[in-house]
Amino acid sequence: MPDKVLIYSRFPKAMMARIGQRFELMDAAGKPPHEVFTAEQLSGVRAMITAGSTPLGGAMMDKMPALRAIVCYGTGYDGVDLAAAAQRKIAVGHSPAANAAAVADLAVTLMLAVTRRLLPADQYVRSGNWSAAKPSPLMRPQPGNPGRRVGVYGMGEIGRKIASRAAAFETEVGYFSRSRHDVPYQYLPSLEALAEWCGVLMIAVRAGADTHHAIDASILRKLGKDGYVVNISRGSVIDQQALVAALAEESIAGAGLDVYEMEPHPPDALTAFPNVVLTPHVGGHTLESHVAMQNCVIANLEAFFAGNPLPHTVRGT
Protein backbone atom coordinates (compact mmCIF):
# COMPACT_ATOMS: atom_id res chain seq x y z
CA MET A 1 0.00 0.00 0.00
CA PRO A 2 1.49 3.37 -0.95
CA ASP A 3 2.34 5.87 1.77
CA LYS A 4 -0.21 8.63 2.42
CA VAL A 5 0.74 12.27 1.76
CA LEU A 6 -1.47 15.25 2.55
CA ILE A 7 -1.62 18.01 -0.08
CA TYR A 8 -1.98 21.18 1.94
CA SER A 9 -1.95 24.08 -0.58
CA ARG A 10 -4.07 24.33 -3.71
CA PHE A 11 -2.11 22.91 -6.66
CA PRO A 12 -3.23 22.30 -10.24
CA LYS A 13 -3.82 18.55 -10.61
CA ALA A 14 -1.17 18.26 -13.35
CA MET A 15 1.58 19.28 -10.91
CA MET A 16 0.76 16.40 -8.57
CA ALA A 17 0.28 13.71 -11.26
CA ARG A 18 3.79 12.24 -11.09
CA ILE A 19 3.87 12.42 -7.29
CA GLY A 20 0.47 10.68 -7.20
CA GLN A 21 1.95 7.70 -9.02
CA ARG A 22 4.19 6.98 -6.03
CA PHE A 23 2.13 8.09 -3.05
CA GLU A 24 -1.50 8.10 -2.01
CA LEU A 25 -2.46 11.77 -2.04
CA MET A 26 -5.03 13.25 0.34
CA ASP A 27 -5.81 16.52 -1.40
CA ALA A 28 -7.15 19.27 0.86
CA ALA A 29 -6.94 21.59 -2.18
CA GLY A 30 -6.12 24.66 -0.13
CA LYS A 31 -8.95 24.17 2.38
CA PRO A 32 -8.20 23.61 6.08
CA PRO A 33 -7.48 19.85 6.15
CA HIS A 34 -9.71 19.28 9.19
CA GLU A 35 -12.67 20.54 7.16
CA VAL A 36 -11.94 18.02 4.41
CA PHE A 37 -10.73 15.00 6.39
CA THR A 38 -11.74 13.38 9.70
CA ALA A 39 -9.50 13.58 12.74
CA GLU A 40 -8.86 9.87 12.30
CA GLN A 41 -7.75 10.33 8.70
CA LEU A 42 -5.46 13.21 9.73
CA SER A 43 -3.98 11.18 12.56
CA GLY A 44 -2.48 8.87 9.93
CA VAL A 45 -0.70 11.68 8.06
CA ARG A 46 3.09 11.48 8.44
CA ALA A 47 4.10 13.71 5.53
CA MET A 48 2.61 16.65 3.66
CA ILE A 49 3.29 18.78 0.60
CA THR A 50 2.81 22.56 0.79
CA ALA A 51 3.50 25.51 -1.48
CA GLY A 52 5.94 27.10 0.97
CA SER A 53 4.20 30.46 0.96
CA THR A 54 0.98 29.01 2.46
CA PRO A 55 0.78 29.85 6.19
CA LEU A 56 1.41 26.72 8.26
CA GLY A 57 1.71 27.17 12.02
CA GLY A 58 1.98 24.95 15.08
CA ALA A 59 -1.79 24.74 15.64
CA MET A 60 -2.27 23.25 12.18
CA MET A 61 0.64 20.86 12.68
CA ASP A 62 -1.02 19.67 15.90
CA LYS A 63 -4.05 18.51 13.92
CA MET A 64 -1.71 15.87 12.40
CA PRO A 65 0.07 14.45 15.48
CA ALA A 66 2.00 11.88 13.40
CA LEU A 67 3.34 14.57 11.02
CA ARG A 68 7.13 14.35 10.72
CA ALA A 69 7.86 15.80 7.28
CA ILE A 70 6.74 19.04 5.63
CA VAL A 71 7.85 19.06 2.02
CA CYS A 72 7.68 22.43 0.24
CA TYR A 73 7.06 22.37 -3.51
CA GLY A 74 9.45 25.07 -4.71
CA THR A 75 12.33 26.90 -3.12
CA GLY A 76 10.36 29.04 -0.64
CA TYR A 77 9.31 28.00 2.88
CA ASP A 78 8.36 31.39 4.28
CA GLY A 79 4.84 30.25 5.27
CA VAL A 80 6.16 27.44 7.45
CA ASP A 81 6.71 28.19 11.13
CA LEU A 82 10.15 26.59 11.33
CA ALA A 83 10.40 26.93 15.12
CA ALA A 84 7.06 25.18 15.57
CA ALA A 85 8.19 22.43 13.21
CA ALA A 86 11.49 21.99 15.07
CA GLN A 87 9.67 21.81 18.42
CA ARG A 88 7.56 18.96 17.04
CA LYS A 89 10.58 17.24 15.45
CA ILE A 90 9.13 17.74 11.98
CA ALA A 91 11.68 17.89 9.18
CA VAL A 92 11.16 20.61 6.54
CA GLY A 93 12.28 20.07 2.95
CA HIS A 94 12.13 22.18 -0.19
CA SER A 95 13.34 22.25 -3.80
CA PRO A 96 16.38 24.50 -3.73
CA ALA A 97 17.52 25.98 -7.06
CA ALA A 98 15.15 23.73 -9.03
CA ASN A 99 13.36 26.74 -10.45
CA ALA A 100 16.18 29.30 -10.31
CA ALA A 101 16.65 29.60 -14.09
CA ALA A 102 12.92 29.92 -14.74
CA VAL A 103 12.51 32.58 -12.05
CA ALA A 104 15.56 34.54 -13.18
CA ASP A 105 14.30 34.36 -16.78
CA LEU A 106 11.00 35.89 -15.74
CA ALA A 107 12.74 38.60 -13.70
CA VAL A 108 14.70 39.71 -16.76
CA THR A 109 11.62 39.37 -18.97
CA LEU A 110 9.78 41.75 -16.62
CA MET A 111 12.73 44.17 -16.60
CA LEU A 112 12.93 44.23 -20.39
CA ALA A 113 9.17 44.45 -20.87
CA VAL A 114 8.57 47.28 -18.41
CA THR A 115 11.58 49.38 -19.44
CA ARG A 116 10.80 48.98 -23.17
CA ARG A 117 7.05 49.57 -22.60
CA LEU A 118 6.24 46.31 -24.33
CA LEU A 119 2.59 46.13 -23.23
CA PRO A 120 1.61 49.65 -24.36
CA ALA A 121 3.54 48.97 -27.60
CA ASP A 122 1.57 45.80 -28.29
CA GLN A 123 -1.71 47.55 -27.47
CA TYR A 124 -0.74 50.42 -29.75
CA VAL A 125 -0.27 48.03 -32.68
CA ARG A 126 -3.43 46.00 -31.96
CA SER A 127 -5.60 49.10 -31.50
CA GLY A 128 -4.72 50.37 -34.99
CA ASN A 129 -3.44 53.65 -33.49
CA TRP A 130 -0.05 53.13 -35.10
CA SER A 131 -1.43 54.50 -38.35
CA ALA A 132 -2.96 57.53 -36.59
CA ALA A 133 -1.57 60.93 -37.50
CA LYS A 134 0.13 61.60 -34.19
CA PRO A 135 2.50 59.07 -32.60
CA SER A 136 1.54 58.12 -29.03
CA PRO A 137 3.55 59.80 -26.25
CA LEU A 138 3.83 56.32 -24.71
CA MET A 139 5.95 55.35 -27.72
CA ARG A 140 8.62 58.00 -27.08
CA PRO A 141 12.14 56.53 -26.98
CA GLN A 142 13.16 55.32 -23.53
CA PRO A 143 16.61 54.74 -22.05
CA GLY A 144 18.06 51.43 -23.27
CA ASN A 145 20.08 48.71 -21.54
CA PRO A 146 23.72 49.38 -22.38
CA GLY A 147 25.16 51.22 -19.40
CA ARG A 148 22.00 50.79 -17.34
CA ARG A 149 22.69 50.03 -13.69
CA VAL A 150 20.92 46.90 -12.57
CA GLY A 151 20.87 46.37 -8.81
CA VAL A 152 20.28 42.85 -7.56
CA TYR A 153 19.06 42.55 -3.97
CA GLY A 154 20.04 39.07 -2.78
CA MET A 155 22.81 36.96 -4.35
CA GLY A 156 21.54 33.39 -3.98
CA GLU A 157 21.01 31.00 -6.88
CA ILE A 158 18.29 33.20 -8.41
CA GLY A 159 20.17 36.47 -7.84
CA ARG A 160 23.24 35.08 -9.61
CA LYS A 161 21.21 33.96 -12.58
CA ILE A 162 19.49 37.34 -12.78
CA ALA A 163 22.88 39.05 -12.66
CA SER A 164 24.46 36.97 -15.44
CA ARG A 165 21.43 37.42 -17.68
CA ALA A 166 21.23 41.18 -17.06
CA ALA A 167 24.97 41.60 -17.69
CA ALA A 168 24.56 40.07 -21.19
CA PHE A 169 22.55 43.19 -22.10
CA GLU A 170 25.69 45.32 -21.61
CA THR A 171 24.38 46.64 -18.30
CA GLU A 172 26.42 47.38 -15.21
CA VAL A 173 25.40 44.99 -12.41
CA GLY A 174 25.70 45.72 -8.70
CA TYR A 175 24.28 43.88 -5.72
CA PHE A 176 23.61 43.95 -2.04
CA SER A 177 23.26 40.86 0.09
CA ARG A 178 23.96 40.04 3.75
CA SER A 179 27.44 38.91 2.78
CA ARG A 180 29.80 39.53 -0.13
CA HIS A 181 30.01 36.78 -2.73
CA ASP A 182 32.72 35.76 -5.14
CA VAL A 183 30.92 37.23 -8.15
CA PRO A 184 32.11 39.71 -10.80
CA TYR A 185 29.63 42.42 -9.76
CA GLN A 186 30.02 45.57 -7.71
CA TYR A 187 29.04 45.13 -4.05
CA LEU A 188 27.01 47.93 -2.51
CA PRO A 189 27.17 48.15 1.29
CA SER A 190 23.42 48.46 1.93
CA LEU A 191 20.01 48.21 0.30
CA GLU A 192 19.80 52.00 0.55
CA ALA A 193 23.09 52.39 -1.33
CA LEU A 194 21.95 49.87 -3.95
CA ALA A 195 18.65 51.70 -4.53
CA GLU A 196 20.50 55.01 -4.78
CA TRP A 197 22.99 53.55 -7.28
CA CYS A 198 20.78 51.52 -9.62
CA GLY A 199 18.20 52.23 -12.29
CA VAL A 200 16.44 48.89 -11.99
CA LEU A 201 16.13 47.17 -8.62
CA MET A 202 15.71 43.39 -8.95
CA ILE A 203 14.46 41.72 -5.78
CA ALA A 204 15.88 38.24 -5.27
CA VAL A 205 16.02 37.83 -1.50
CA ARG A 206 14.34 35.11 0.48
CA ALA A 207 11.19 36.24 2.27
CA GLY A 208 11.29 36.37 6.04
CA ALA A 209 11.02 38.64 9.05
CA ASP A 210 14.32 40.34 8.14
CA THR A 211 13.21 41.24 4.60
CA HIS A 212 9.54 42.07 5.35
CA HIS A 213 8.74 45.43 3.70
CA ALA A 214 12.46 45.94 3.03
CA ILE A 215 11.41 47.92 -0.05
CA ASP A 216 9.54 50.75 1.61
CA ALA A 217 8.72 54.36 0.73
CA SER A 218 12.24 55.50 1.58
CA ILE A 219 13.91 52.89 -0.69
CA LEU A 220 11.51 53.75 -3.51
CA ARG A 221 12.37 57.44 -3.11
CA LYS A 222 16.06 56.56 -3.45
CA LEU A 223 15.29 54.55 -6.60
CA GLY A 224 13.88 57.78 -8.02
CA LYS A 225 11.61 58.85 -10.82
CA ASP A 226 13.60 57.08 -13.56
CA GLY A 227 13.90 53.90 -11.51
CA TYR A 228 12.12 50.58 -11.89
CA VAL A 229 11.53 47.79 -9.39
CA VAL A 230 11.11 44.12 -10.33
CA ASN A 231 9.95 41.52 -7.82
CA ILE A 232 9.92 37.76 -8.41
CA SER A 233 10.66 36.87 -4.77
CA ARG A 234 7.69 37.29 -2.42
CA GLY A 235 5.10 40.03 -2.15
CA SER A 236 5.98 40.61 1.50
CA VAL A 237 9.39 42.08 0.61
CA ILE A 238 7.72 45.21 -0.84
CA ASP A 239 5.46 47.56 1.10
CA GLN A 240 2.78 47.32 -1.58
CA GLN A 241 0.91 50.41 -0.38
CA ALA A 242 4.10 52.46 -0.65
CA LEU A 243 4.69 51.04 -4.14
CA VAL A 244 1.18 51.98 -5.29
CA ALA A 245 1.71 55.49 -3.88
CA ALA A 246 5.08 55.84 -5.65
CA LEU A 247 3.54 54.75 -8.96
CA ALA A 248 0.56 57.06 -8.48
CA GLU A 249 2.72 60.13 -7.83
CA GLU A 250 5.18 59.01 -10.54
CA SER A 251 8.09 59.10 -8.14
CA ILE A 252 9.29 55.85 -9.78
CA ALA A 253 9.09 54.97 -13.49
CA GLY A 254 7.44 51.56 -13.32
CA ALA A 255 7.36 48.06 -11.87
CA GLY A 256 7.42 44.43 -12.98
CA LEU A 257 5.78 42.13 -10.45
CA ASP A 258 5.23 38.40 -10.28
CA VAL A 259 4.32 38.35 -6.58
CA TYR A 260 1.95 40.30 -4.34
CA GLU A 261 1.21 40.71 -0.65
CA MET A 262 -2.17 38.92 -0.95
CA GLU A 263 -2.25 36.35 -3.73
CA PRO A 264 -4.23 35.88 -5.90
CA HIS A 265 -5.48 39.43 -5.18
CA PRO A 266 -3.23 42.22 -6.44
CA PRO A 267 -4.84 45.53 -5.44
CA ASP A 268 -7.02 47.26 -8.03
CA ALA A 269 -4.86 50.37 -7.70
CA LEU A 270 -1.92 48.36 -9.04
CA THR A 271 -3.76 46.78 -11.97
CA ALA A 272 -4.80 50.22 -13.22
CA PHE A 273 -1.28 51.45 -14.05
CA PRO A 274 -0.05 51.27 -17.67
CA ASN A 275 3.62 51.30 -16.61
CA VAL A 276 3.57 48.01 -14.72
CA VAL A 277 3.83 44.44 -15.97
CA LEU A 278 1.99 41.95 -13.78
CA THR A 279 2.26 38.16 -13.85
CA PRO A 280 0.39 35.68 -11.63
CA HIS A 281 3.29 34.19 -9.61
CA VAL A 282 4.53 32.10 -12.52
CA GLY A 283 8.27 32.71 -12.04
CA GLY A 284 9.13 29.05 -11.58
CA HIS A 285 6.36 28.00 -13.91
CA THR A 286 8.11 26.18 -16.76
CA LEU A 287 7.78 22.52 -17.69
CA GLU A 288 11.42 21.78 -16.82
CA SER A 289 11.36 23.52 -13.47
CA HIS A 290 8.16 21.72 -12.46
CA VAL A 291 9.85 18.42 -13.28
CA ALA A 292 12.89 19.48 -11.24
CA MET A 293 10.71 20.59 -8.30
CA GLN A 294 8.73 17.33 -8.45
CA ASN A 295 12.01 15.39 -8.45
CA CYS A 296 12.98 17.17 -5.21
CA VAL A 297 9.56 16.48 -3.65
CA ILE A 298 9.68 12.81 -4.61
CA ALA A 299 13.27 12.41 -3.40
CA ASN A 300 12.37 14.04 -0.08
CA LEU A 301 9.29 11.87 0.41
CA GLU A 302 11.01 8.63 -0.59
CA ALA A 303 13.89 9.30 1.79
CA PHE A 304 11.47 10.16 4.58
CA PHE A 305 9.36 7.02 4.20
CA ALA A 306 12.56 4.94 4.00
CA GLY A 307 13.53 6.38 7.38
CA ASN A 308 16.37 8.54 6.01
CA PRO A 309 17.05 12.28 6.37
CA LEU A 310 15.57 14.53 3.68
CA PRO A 311 18.12 15.09 0.87
CA HIS A 312 16.76 18.60 0.17
CA THR A 313 16.28 19.98 3.62
CA VAL A 314 15.74 23.57 4.71
CA ARG A 315 18.97 24.81 6.27
CA GLY A 316 18.84 24.70 10.05
CA THR A 317 15.85 22.33 10.30
Add this chain to the structure above:
Amino acid sequence: MPDKVLIYSRFPKAMMARIGQRFELMDAAGKPPHEVFTAEQLSGVRAMITAGSTPLGGAMMDKMPALRAIVCYGTGYDGVDLAAAAQRKIAVGHSPAANAAAVADLAVTLMLAVTRRLLPADQYVRSGNWSAAKPSPLMRPQPGNPGRRVGVYGMGEIGRKIASRAAAFETEVGYFSRSRHDVPYQYLPSLEALAEWCGVLMIAVRAGADTHHAIDASILRKLGKDGYVVNISRGSVIDQQALVAALAEESIAGAGLDVYEMEPHPPDALTAFPNVVLTPHVGGHTLESHVAMQNCVIANLEAFFAGNPLPHTVRGT
Protein backbone atom coordinates in the same frame (compact mmCIF):
# COMPACT_ATOMS: atom_id res chain seq x y z
CA MET B 1 23.70 80.22 -44.17
CA PRO B 2 23.22 76.59 -43.10
CA ASP B 3 23.13 73.89 -45.77
CA LYS B 4 19.68 72.69 -46.83
CA VAL B 5 18.69 69.05 -46.20
CA LEU B 6 15.44 67.48 -47.36
CA ILE B 7 13.65 65.21 -44.86
CA TYR B 8 12.08 62.54 -47.03
CA SER B 9 10.39 60.06 -44.61
CA ARG B 10 8.03 60.97 -41.81
CA PHE B 11 10.01 61.37 -38.59
CA PRO B 12 8.87 62.57 -35.16
CA LYS B 13 10.11 66.14 -34.74
CA ALA B 14 12.18 65.22 -31.68
CA MET B 15 14.40 62.94 -33.76
CA MET B 16 15.37 65.78 -36.08
CA ALA B 17 15.87 68.45 -33.41
CA ARG B 18 19.65 68.04 -33.06
CA ILE B 19 20.13 67.74 -36.81
CA GLY B 20 18.00 70.87 -37.29
CA GLN B 21 20.48 72.86 -35.20
CA ARG B 22 23.17 72.30 -37.85
CA PHE B 23 21.25 72.23 -41.10
CA GLU B 24 18.24 73.91 -42.60
CA LEU B 25 15.66 71.16 -42.82
CA MET B 26 13.02 71.02 -45.58
CA ASP B 27 10.56 68.57 -44.04
CA ALA B 28 8.37 66.72 -46.57
CA ALA B 29 7.03 64.69 -43.60
CA GLY B 30 6.55 61.54 -45.63
CA LYS B 31 4.66 63.23 -48.46
CA PRO B 32 6.06 63.25 -52.02
CA PRO B 33 8.51 66.19 -51.87
CA HIS B 34 7.24 67.67 -55.16
CA GLU B 35 3.80 68.05 -53.58
CA VAL B 36 5.27 70.02 -50.68
CA PHE B 37 8.04 72.01 -52.37
CA THR B 38 8.36 73.80 -55.71
CA ALA B 39 10.61 72.45 -58.46
CA GLU B 40 12.88 75.40 -57.80
CA GLN B 41 13.15 74.59 -54.11
CA LEU B 42 13.92 70.95 -54.92
CA SER B 43 16.53 71.94 -57.47
CA GLY B 44 18.60 73.32 -54.57
CA VAL B 45 18.55 70.06 -52.58
CA ARG B 46 21.98 68.40 -52.48
CA ALA B 47 21.39 66.06 -49.52
CA MET B 48 18.45 64.25 -47.98
CA ILE B 49 17.63 62.16 -44.92
CA THR B 50 15.42 59.07 -45.31
CA ALA B 51 14.32 56.22 -43.05
CA GLY B 52 16.01 53.59 -45.23
CA SER B 53 12.88 51.47 -45.56
CA THR B 54 10.97 54.23 -47.40
CA PRO B 55 10.89 53.47 -51.16
CA LEU B 56 13.19 55.85 -53.03
CA GLY B 57 13.71 55.19 -56.74
CA GLY B 58 15.42 56.89 -59.65
CA ALA B 59 12.32 58.88 -60.69
CA MET B 60 12.16 60.53 -57.28
CA MET B 61 15.91 61.20 -57.32
CA ASP B 62 15.45 62.96 -60.68
CA LYS B 63 13.14 65.50 -59.07
CA MET B 64 16.23 66.70 -57.18
CA PRO B 65 18.85 67.03 -59.94
CA ALA B 66 21.49 68.42 -57.54
CA LEU B 67 21.05 65.51 -55.09
CA ARG B 68 24.42 63.90 -54.30
CA ALA B 69 23.90 62.38 -50.85
CA ILE B 70 21.17 60.11 -49.46
CA VAL B 71 21.65 59.69 -45.73
CA CYS B 72 19.64 56.87 -44.11
CA TYR B 73 18.65 57.36 -40.47
CA GLY B 74 19.28 53.88 -39.07
CA THR B 75 21.12 50.86 -40.33
CA GLY B 76 18.70 49.84 -43.12
CA TYR B 77 18.76 51.13 -46.69
CA ASP B 78 16.49 48.56 -48.34
CA GLY B 79 14.11 51.20 -49.73
CA VAL B 80 16.87 52.97 -51.62
CA ASP B 81 17.48 51.93 -55.23
CA LEU B 82 21.26 51.69 -54.92
CA ALA B 83 21.81 51.13 -58.65
CA ALA B 84 19.79 54.24 -59.47
CA ALA B 85 21.79 56.21 -56.90
CA ALA B 86 25.10 54.95 -58.30
CA GLN B 87 24.06 55.88 -61.84
CA ARG B 88 23.39 59.43 -60.65
CA LYS B 89 26.65 59.54 -58.64
CA ILE B 90 24.67 59.91 -55.41
CA ALA B 91 26.47 58.65 -52.28
CA VAL B 92 24.36 56.61 -49.84
CA GLY B 93 25.13 56.66 -46.12
CA HIS B 94 23.58 55.00 -43.09
CA SER B 95 24.13 54.47 -39.35
CA PRO B 96 25.72 51.04 -39.11
CA ALA B 97 25.56 49.33 -35.70
CA ALA B 98 24.31 52.49 -34.00
CA ASN B 99 21.14 50.76 -32.91
CA ALA B 100 22.38 47.16 -32.76
CA ALA B 101 22.14 46.81 -28.97
CA ALA B 102 18.66 48.32 -28.82
CA VAL B 103 17.39 46.10 -31.66
CA ALA B 104 18.95 42.96 -30.18
CA ASP B 105 17.46 43.84 -26.79
CA LEU B 106 14.00 44.05 -28.31
CA ALA B 107 14.50 40.77 -30.20
CA VAL B 108 15.26 38.97 -26.94
CA THR B 109 12.45 40.82 -25.17
CA LEU B 110 10.03 39.53 -27.82
CA MET B 111 11.43 35.99 -27.53
CA LEU B 112 11.06 35.97 -23.75
CA ALA B 113 7.62 37.58 -23.78
CA VAL B 114 6.08 35.31 -26.39
CA THR B 115 7.55 32.06 -25.03
CA ARG B 116 6.56 32.91 -21.44
CA ARG B 117 3.11 34.18 -22.53
CA LEU B 118 3.73 37.47 -20.83
CA LEU B 119 0.79 39.33 -22.40
CA PRO B 120 -1.89 36.75 -21.54
CA ALA B 121 -0.33 36.53 -18.05
CA ASP B 122 -0.63 40.28 -17.52
CA GLN B 123 -4.20 40.30 -18.84
CA TYR B 124 -5.03 37.39 -16.53
CA VAL B 125 -3.89 39.37 -13.49
CA ARG B 126 -5.55 42.62 -14.56
CA SER B 127 -8.86 40.93 -15.40
CA GLY B 128 -9.18 39.50 -11.89
CA ASN B 129 -9.44 35.97 -13.31
CA TRP B 130 -6.46 34.85 -11.25
CA SER B 131 -8.75 34.41 -8.26
CA ALA B 132 -11.29 32.43 -10.33
CA ALA B 133 -11.83 28.81 -9.37
CA LYS B 134 -10.21 27.29 -12.44
CA PRO B 135 -6.76 28.35 -13.60
CA SER B 136 -6.63 29.51 -17.21
CA PRO B 137 -5.31 26.97 -19.75
CA LEU B 138 -3.21 29.85 -21.10
CA MET B 139 -1.32 29.80 -17.80
CA ARG B 140 -0.17 26.18 -18.18
CA PRO B 141 3.59 25.78 -17.75
CA GLN B 142 5.53 26.23 -20.97
CA PRO B 143 8.99 25.02 -21.96
CA GLY B 144 11.68 27.29 -20.45
CA ASN B 145 14.95 28.66 -21.79
CA PRO B 146 17.68 26.35 -20.50
CA GLY B 147 18.46 23.93 -23.33
CA ARG B 148 16.20 25.76 -25.77
CA ARG B 149 17.66 25.97 -29.27
CA VAL B 150 17.77 29.54 -30.49
CA GLY B 151 18.50 29.88 -34.21
CA VAL B 152 19.84 33.21 -35.41
CA TYR B 153 19.41 33.94 -39.11
CA GLY B 154 22.08 36.48 -40.03
CA MET B 155 25.30 37.08 -38.05
CA GLY B 156 25.95 40.80 -38.46
CA GLU B 157 26.23 43.24 -35.58
CA ILE B 158 22.61 42.67 -34.51
CA GLY B 159 22.76 38.87 -34.93
CA ARG B 160 25.85 38.69 -32.71
CA LYS B 161 24.22 40.76 -30.01
CA ILE B 162 21.07 38.62 -30.15
CA ALA B 163 23.22 35.48 -29.87
CA SER B 164 25.21 36.64 -26.85
CA ARG B 165 22.07 37.78 -25.05
CA ALA B 166 20.17 34.56 -25.82
CA ALA B 167 23.13 32.43 -24.70
CA ALA B 168 23.02 34.07 -21.25
CA PHE B 169 19.66 32.34 -20.72
CA GLU B 170 21.42 28.94 -20.84
CA THR B 171 20.11 28.30 -24.35
CA GLU B 172 21.95 26.57 -27.16
CA VAL B 173 22.60 29.06 -29.98
CA GLY B 174 23.00 28.14 -33.65
CA TYR B 175 23.07 30.35 -36.73
CA PHE B 176 22.96 30.47 -40.46
CA SER B 177 24.41 33.28 -42.51
CA ARG B 178 25.92 33.53 -46.00
CA SER B 179 29.34 32.90 -44.53
CA ARG B 180 30.69 31.33 -41.35
CA HIS B 181 31.85 33.73 -38.66
CA ASP B 182 34.36 33.40 -35.86
CA VAL B 183 31.68 33.08 -33.18
CA PRO B 184 31.16 30.44 -30.48
CA TYR B 185 27.86 29.20 -31.94
CA GLN B 186 26.98 26.18 -34.03
CA TYR B 187 26.84 26.91 -37.77
CA LEU B 188 23.93 25.37 -39.66
CA PRO B 189 24.49 24.98 -43.43
CA SER B 190 21.17 26.48 -44.58
CA LEU B 191 18.12 28.38 -43.41
CA GLU B 192 16.15 25.14 -43.81
CA ALA B 193 18.57 23.29 -41.53
CA LEU B 194 18.44 26.14 -38.99
CA ALA B 195 14.61 26.12 -38.92
CA GLU B 196 14.60 22.33 -38.54
CA TRP B 197 17.12 22.53 -35.69
CA CYS B 198 15.85 25.44 -33.61
CA GLY B 199 12.90 26.14 -31.33
CA VAL B 200 13.03 29.91 -31.74
CA LEU B 201 14.04 31.44 -35.07
CA MET B 202 15.42 34.98 -34.68
CA ILE B 203 15.57 36.93 -37.93
CA ALA B 204 18.53 39.29 -38.10
CA VAL B 205 19.36 39.45 -41.81
CA ARG B 206 19.46 42.56 -43.92
CA ALA B 207 16.41 43.00 -46.14
CA GLY B 208 16.97 42.73 -49.87
CA ALA B 209 16.05 40.76 -52.96
CA ASP B 210 17.99 37.72 -51.68
CA THR B 211 16.11 37.58 -48.36
CA HIS B 212 12.64 38.59 -49.62
CA HIS B 213 10.11 36.09 -48.20
CA ALA B 214 13.00 33.88 -47.05
CA ILE B 215 10.74 32.75 -44.20
CA ASP B 216 7.98 31.10 -46.22
CA ALA B 217 5.43 28.35 -45.58
CA SER B 218 8.06 25.64 -45.96
CA ILE B 219 10.45 27.21 -43.41
CA LEU B 220 7.57 27.70 -40.98
CA ARG B 221 6.61 24.03 -41.37
CA LYS B 222 10.19 23.06 -40.51
CA LEU B 223 10.04 25.30 -37.44
CA GLY B 224 7.10 23.18 -36.33
CA LYS B 225 4.22 23.44 -33.90
CA ASP B 226 6.42 24.14 -30.86
CA GLY B 227 8.48 26.70 -32.75
CA TYR B 228 8.47 30.49 -32.50
CA VAL B 229 9.63 33.12 -34.94
CA VAL B 230 10.90 36.59 -33.95
CA ASN B 231 11.49 39.34 -36.50
CA ILE B 232 13.18 42.66 -35.79
CA SER B 233 14.73 42.98 -39.25
CA ARG B 234 12.26 43.94 -42.01
CA GLY B 235 8.74 42.75 -42.74
CA SER B 236 9.72 41.69 -46.24
CA VAL B 237 11.86 38.80 -44.94
CA ILE B 238 8.72 36.91 -43.83
CA ASP B 239 5.90 35.88 -46.15
CA GLN B 240 3.33 37.45 -43.86
CA GLN B 241 0.38 35.59 -45.39
CA ALA B 242 2.15 32.29 -44.76
CA LEU B 243 2.85 33.37 -41.17
CA VAL B 244 -0.80 34.26 -40.55
CA ALA B 245 -1.82 30.87 -42.00
CA ALA B 246 0.69 29.01 -39.80
CA LEU B 247 -0.57 30.83 -36.69
CA ALA B 248 -4.21 30.20 -37.65
CA GLU B 249 -3.70 26.47 -38.10
CA GLU B 250 -1.41 26.35 -35.04
CA SER B 251 1.41 24.81 -37.04
CA ILE B 252 3.79 27.13 -35.15
CA ALA B 253 3.53 28.14 -31.47
CA GLY B 254 3.75 31.91 -31.74
CA ALA B 255 5.55 34.96 -33.07
CA GLY B 256 7.19 38.16 -31.85
CA LEU B 257 7.20 40.88 -34.48
CA ASP B 258 8.54 44.42 -34.60
CA VAL B 259 8.27 44.75 -38.37
CA TYR B 260 5.59 44.09 -40.99
CA GLU B 261 5.24 43.97 -44.75
CA MET B 262 3.13 47.15 -44.84
CA GLU B 263 3.90 49.55 -42.03
CA PRO B 264 2.09 50.96 -40.11
CA HIS B 265 -0.56 48.44 -41.12
CA PRO B 266 -0.14 44.96 -39.67
CA PRO B 267 -2.97 42.79 -40.99
CA ASP B 268 -6.04 42.41 -38.78
CA ALA B 269 -5.60 38.64 -38.93
CA LEU B 270 -2.27 39.05 -37.13
CA THR B 271 -3.49 41.39 -34.42
CA ALA B 272 -6.23 38.92 -33.44
CA PHE B 273 -3.86 36.19 -32.18
CA PRO B 274 -3.20 35.90 -28.42
CA ASN B 275 0.11 34.07 -29.00
CA VAL B 276 1.90 36.92 -30.76
CA VAL B 277 3.65 39.99 -29.37
CA LEU B 278 3.55 42.97 -31.69
CA THR B 279 5.58 46.16 -31.46
CA PRO B 280 5.45 49.16 -33.81
CA HIS B 281 8.95 49.03 -35.37
CA VAL B 282 10.62 50.35 -32.24
CA GLY B 283 13.65 48.02 -32.24
CA GLY B 284 16.21 50.80 -32.45
CA HIS B 285 14.00 53.12 -30.47
CA THR B 286 16.00 53.98 -27.35
CA LEU B 287 17.34 57.37 -26.35
CA GLU B 288 20.94 56.25 -26.71
CA SER B 289 20.53 54.63 -30.09
CA HIS B 290 18.74 57.70 -31.45
CA VAL B 291 21.68 59.83 -30.31
CA ALA B 292 24.08 57.37 -31.97
CA MET B 293 22.04 57.35 -35.20
CA GLN B 294 21.86 61.14 -35.20
CA ASN B 295 25.63 61.28 -34.70
CA CYS B 296 26.06 59.16 -37.86
CA VAL B 297 23.61 61.32 -39.82
CA ILE B 298 25.35 64.53 -38.73
CA ALA B 299 28.82 63.12 -39.44
CA ASN B 300 27.68 62.00 -42.91
CA LEU B 301 26.11 65.38 -43.73
CA GLU B 302 29.03 67.42 -42.39
CA ALA B 303 31.52 65.38 -44.39
CA PHE B 304 29.39 65.68 -47.51
CA PHE B 305 28.99 69.44 -47.31
CA ALA B 306 32.74 69.77 -46.61
CA GLY B 307 33.33 67.91 -49.88
CA ASN B 308 34.59 64.73 -48.22
CA PRO B 309 33.43 61.10 -48.63
CA LEU B 310 30.72 59.93 -46.21
CA PRO B 311 32.30 58.30 -43.12
CA HIS B 312 29.35 55.89 -42.71
CA THR B 313 28.73 54.81 -46.25
CA VAL B 314 26.68 51.88 -47.52
CA ARG B 315 29.09 49.19 -48.70
CA GLY B 316 29.53 49.23 -52.46
CA THR B 317 28.09 52.71 -53.00
